[in-house]
Amino acid sequence: MSAIVTHGLTKRFGDLVAVDGLDLDIPQGGVVGFVGPNGSGKSTTIRMLLGLINPSAGTGEVLGTSISRPAAYAARVGALIESPSFVPSLSARANLSSLAALRGLPASRLAEVVETVGLAGREHDLVKTYSLGMKQRLAIAAALLPDPELLILDEPTNGLDPAGIVEVRTLLQELGTQGRTLLVSSHLLSEIQAACSRVVVVRFGEMLFSGPLTELMARTTALVSVAPERAQDLTRLAELYAARGWGLRKTNGDLMVEAPADAAPELNRIAAQGGITLRKLSAHEETLEDVFLEMTGAADGDNALFRSRQRGKPQPILSRHTAGSDKEADDA
Amino acid sequence: MLRVVKSELIRLRRPSFIVGGIGAMAAFGSIATVIGFAAAGKTGVGPGAYIPSEAALAASDGFAAGLMLAANLIGIIALSLWAIAVAADYSTGLIRLLAQAEPRRWRLLVGKVMALMLYTLVGTLAATVAAYVTALLCAPLFDVSTAAWGTDTLVTLAEAFRNLSLSAIVWGVIGLLIALLTRSSGVAIAAGVGYVVVFENMIVAVAQDGADWLLGSTLTALAAGGTPSIAFESALQLGAAYFVGSLVIALAVMHFREITY
Numbered sequence: 001m002s003a004i005v006t007h008g009l010t011k012r013f014g015d016l017v018a019v020d021g022l023d024l025d026i027p028q029g030g031v032v033g034f035v036g037p038n039g040s041g042k043s044t045t046i047r048m049l050l051g052l053i054n055p056s057a058g059t060g061e062v063l064g065t066s067i068s069r070p071a072a073y074a075a076r077v078g079a080l081i082e083s084p085s086f087v088p089s090l091s092a093r094a095n096l097s098s099l100a101a102l103r104g105l106p107a108s109r110l111a112e113v114v115e116t117v118g119l120a121g122r123e124h125d126l127v128k129t130y131s132l133g134m135k136q137r138l139a140i141a142a143a144l145l146p147d148p149e150l151l152i153l154d155e156p157t158n159g160l161d162p163a164g165i166v167e168v169r170t171l172l173q174e175l176g177t178q179g180r181t182l183l184v185s186s187h188l189l190s191e192i193q194a195a196c197s198r199v200v201v202v203r204f205g206e207m208l209f210s211g212p213l214t215e216l217m218a219r220t221t222a223l224v225s226v227a228p229e230r231a232q233d234l235t236r237l238a239e240l241y242a243a244r245g246w247g248l249r250k251t252n253g254d255l256m257v258e259a260p261a262d263a264a265p266e267l268n269r270i271a272a273q274g275g276i277t278l279r280k281l282s283a284h285e286e287t288l289e290d291v292f293l294e295m296t297g298a299a300d301g302d303n304a305l306f307r308s309r310q311r312g313k314p315q316p317i318l319s320r321h322t323a324g325s326d327k328e329a330d331d332a
Numbered sequence: 333m334l335r336v337v338k339s340e341l342i343r344l345r346r347p348s349f350i351v352g353g354i355g356a357m358a359a360f361g362s363i364a365t366v367i368g369f370a371a372a373g374k375t376g377v378g379p380g381a382y383i384p385s386e387a388a389l390a391a392s393d394g395f396a397a398g399l400m401l402a403a404n405l406i407g408i409i410a411l412s413l414w415a416i417a418v419a420a421d422y423s424t425g426l427i428r429l430l431a432q433a434e435p436r437r438w439r440l441l442v443g444k445v446m447a448l449m450l451y452t453l454v455g456t457l458a459a460t461v462a463a464y465v466t467a468l469l470c471a472p473l474f475d476v477s478t479a480a481w482g483t484d485t486l487v488t489l490a491e492a493f494r495n496l497s498l499s500a501i502v503w504g505v506i507g508l509l510i511a512l513l514t515r516s517s518g519v520a521i522a523a524g525v526g527y528v529v530v531f532e533n534m535i536v537a538v539a540q541d542g543a544d545w546l547l548g549s550t551l552t553a554l555a556a557g558g559t560p561s562i563a564f565e566s567a568l569q570l571g572a573a574y575f576v577g578s579l580v581i582a583l584a585v586m587h588f589r590e591i592t593y
Contacts, residue, residue, distance in 0.1 A: 013592075051435045052428060052591040070435040079432050085425035089346040102339035102433050142429060 001064050003028045003150050003181040004049060008058035011044050011205075018044040020205035021058065026183065026198070028149075031176035033192035033199040033213070034185040035292060041205035042185045043082060046154050050079055063150055075103065078143035079152040084135040088128035092119060092138050095127060099142050113141040117171060133164030140171060151175065154185045169194055193217075193288045201295055208295045213288075220286035222260045224267055227253060227280035240274045241267065254280065336434060336443025337450075344417065344451050353413045354455040357500075360405045361459030362466040365398025369470040392480040395467035396492035399460060403499055403555030404548070406459055408525055410500040411507030413455075414448050415520035418511040422593065431591050441586045445505065445579065452504055456497040460489060491557060495564075499555035502571045506547065509578040512585050515593075545570055 004026040011019040019041040026032050036042050047053045049062055051070025060067040063076055086095040096110050114123045117137040122130075130138065136156060143151055156172070157165045165188065172195040176182055186192055192199060192213075199216055201209040209216055228237050231253060238248055238255055246267075247258035257267055261283035271278050372386045384397040421427040434440050471478045503524070510520035532548040544550075544561050550570040558564030 047591065050432045052431055054590065070432075074433060074435050077432070079429075081425075081428045081432070083425055085427075085429050087343055087346055087420070087424065087426070089348060090343065094342055094345065098339045098342040099429060099433060101342060102335055102430065104335050146433075 001028060002026060002061070004060070004062055004183065006045075006049075006058060006060035006067075009045065009048060009055055009060050010057040011041070011048060011053065012056040018205055019048070019055075022202065022205065022207055024060075024200060024207065024210065026181065026200070026210075028181050029179060030197040031172060031182040031184060031195050033196035034183055034202070035187075035189060035192055035199060036202035038187075039204075040202045042202060043154055044205075045202070046079070046081065046152055046183075046185060049152065050077070050081070052081075073150075075146055076149045077152065078146055078148035078150075079154070080136075080139045080143045080156055081152075081154045083155075083158065084139035086127045086135070086138065086142075089126060091124050091126055092130070092141075093123040095138070096123070096142060096145065100145055103146055105145055109145055109147070113144045116144060117141040118167070131164075133160050133167060136160060136164065136168060137171070140168070144175075148180060150181045150183070152183045152185075155187070156184060157186060157188050157191055165191065189287070189289045189292050201292065203295070216291060217288060219291050220288075221247075221258050223249070223256045223284040223286060224259045224261065224264055225280060225282045225284045226255045226257055226267055226271070226278060228271070229277040229279040233276045236274065237271060237276050240270050240276070244270060256284065333439055333443055333446075336439050337447045339430075340417075340444050340447030341450065344447060349413060349417075349451065353409065353451070354458050356409050357406050357455035358458035358462040360402045360409065361399060361461075361463035364402030364405065365463045365466040366470055368398040368401045369467070369474040369476060372474065372476070386476065389471075390477045390480060392483045393488040393492070394476070394478075395464050395471075395481055395485075396460075396488055398463045398467060399492050399496055400556045402459065402463070403496055404528060404552060406456065406496060407500050407503035407551055407555070408521075408528065410452050410455070410504040411524040412517070412521045413451075413507070414504035415507035415511035415524070416517040417444065417448060418508050419515060419517035419520065422515040423517075425593070427593075428591055437586045438583055441583055445508065448504055448508070449501055452500050453497055456493060456500050460493040460496060463492075464489060495555050495557045498568070498571060499551045502551055502554070502575050505575050505578045505582075509582045509585075512582050547574060550574065 002025050004024055006022050006024040009019055009022040009024070010017070022041070022045060034042055034046075044053070048055050049060060049067055051067065051074070055067070062070075063073045065072045086092075087098075090098075092114070093110060096113065097107065100107065100109055110123070111120075114120050117140050119134065119137055119141065122134065127135065127138065136158075140153065140156065143153065153172070157168050160168060169191050172182065172184060172191075176195065176197070184192070184196060196213055198211065199209065199213050200207060201216070226237065228234055234250075234253065234255065238250070241248055241255070241257055249256040249258070257263075259267065264281055264283065268278060268281055368384050369389065371383045372389050383401070384394070388394060389397055421430065430440055431437060468478075470476070471481075507520050507524055510523050511517055514520060528548045532546050535546060536549070549562060550567050553559040553562035553564070553567035554571045558567060562570075
């Protein structure tokens with residue numbers, strides 16, 4: 001059984017289509033990253049899954065139950081939605097007690113979740129004295145109260161400093177080993193890469209990718225960054241590489257040649273034969289962030305590359321493919 | 333349902349509600365009683381101000397006269413606190429957690445109303461006791477005879493408590509409705525106070541006798557156990573209508589409104 005399934009899930013706010021026919025199938029178990037640019041429909045999707053808003057069209061199931069009956073699965077789902085939400089003038093324990101009482105949970109559960117998120121000893125402090133990182137951990141504790149089969153965390157690292165991000169990342173990794181399903185929405189792709197085994201990428205309410213993180217990472221391209229000594233040689237250098245069939249991208253006055261690191265001597269030789277002296281020649285490994293930016297079209301310059309790859313149209317000179325990148329286009 | 337009530341009662345333990353709410357109700361019960369004794373028999377004290385006569389203070393229920401003077405103030409406190417309790421759920425984002433944990437939103441609302449009613453009863457009880465103790469202290473200071481007091485003290489106090497509580501609860505549910513509609517305690521409080529202090533007085537000035545059914549007049553009569561213009565039974569029925577009407581609208585808003593914030 002899947003943890004989450006949606007078919008054509010759609011949400012419109014007037015003329016704005018926040019989620020557009022989203023089809024998801026997230027298997028049970030493991031940590032699933034839910035990524036997309038701001039306004040891509042992640043939070044709206046999560047709210048529909050939790051019964052906070054109603055879909056305009058489409059269907060969905062959470063833990064085998066229709067999202068039209070959220071009361072039937074609420075006890076099996078925990079959630080952190082956007083930001084920690086507590087009464088600041090009450091202690092962390094009182095806030096958790098209130099939520100535990102609402103769910104009919106025993107008081108003994110409080111100590112367990114406080115321990116899990118590392119707030120033991122501070123649970124009697126007022127929430128207004130907490131740092132943002134502590135509030136975030138408290139929010140995760142609240143989500144863990146029902147010992148959920150499905151834990152949905154919307155931007156759990158939002159607003160955290162690097163130390164707080166590391167804390168939450170470690171916590172997510174621990175939670176991911178306990179047999180439950182975690183759906184983690186985040187902008188921080190390094191966190192997704194560090195904590196998630198699967199990933200769902202959305203843009204403008206549409207799903208662009210859903211599958212194992214390794215499959216997404218297989219789309220990364222080895223690049224060699226090249227820059228001529230004289231800036232005016234850049235276009236001619238690009239033409240020389242393109243003539244030899246290398247795929248190219250242009251970034252900030254450099255050329256990114258889609259080539260493995262061991263192609264650097266050949267790239268240097270081509271430049272020299274063309275009478276161009278290089279001031280830079282270095283290998284560069286694409287990250288999940290690079291793949292994400294290409295997929296979502298959020299990066300300047302490279303957007304057209306991904307879109308045209310998707311459509312199979314001829315490429316402009318600065319994004320011509322090698323055989324390897326043609327395979328990527330087929331995969332896409 | 334009891335889960336929701338228990339959950340709400342835990343959140344109502346915050347200092348602003350204990351000190352600022354229950355404490356304020358008790359304080360106004362006491363202060364209004366002092367003012368009632370100090371100004372007894374005076375006339376021309378301004379529109380909307382009820383000042384008991386010396387004879388009224390010396391009557392068997394004279395110790396409760398101050399509560400009538402404080403009733404609208406305590407009502408405004410109830411309106412404010414109910415509004416804050418609702419608006420805070422939205423301003424803190426807590427409503428997202430609550431609605432996710434208990435998707436049957438009517439339960440969330442009815443449980444909150446029940447918890448706030450209990451809380452209001454504690455506040456009006458504190459106000460009643462404070463008013464009674466203050467009256468006992470003020471009577472000798474202002475030369476008011478207490479010979480008739482004590483004949484039916486408990487019954488009189490119980491009736492005053494009941495009337496004050498009913499009035500405050502209707503005020504409260506009005507505050508809850510406005511806060512639910514606007515998601516703002518500030519707007520709810522301003523609207524409540526503005527209505528009572530300004531708007532209803534304007535309507536009364538224009539409509540005069542025809543305005544007896546208005547909210548402020550109704551709840552004043554309810555708190556006082558009836559007035560010359562509105563019998564207690566009529567005030568009770570109108571108060572119940574305001575309560576049920578507000579609650580039905582609030583339930584509809586709670587059920588149909590999407591939680592997008």
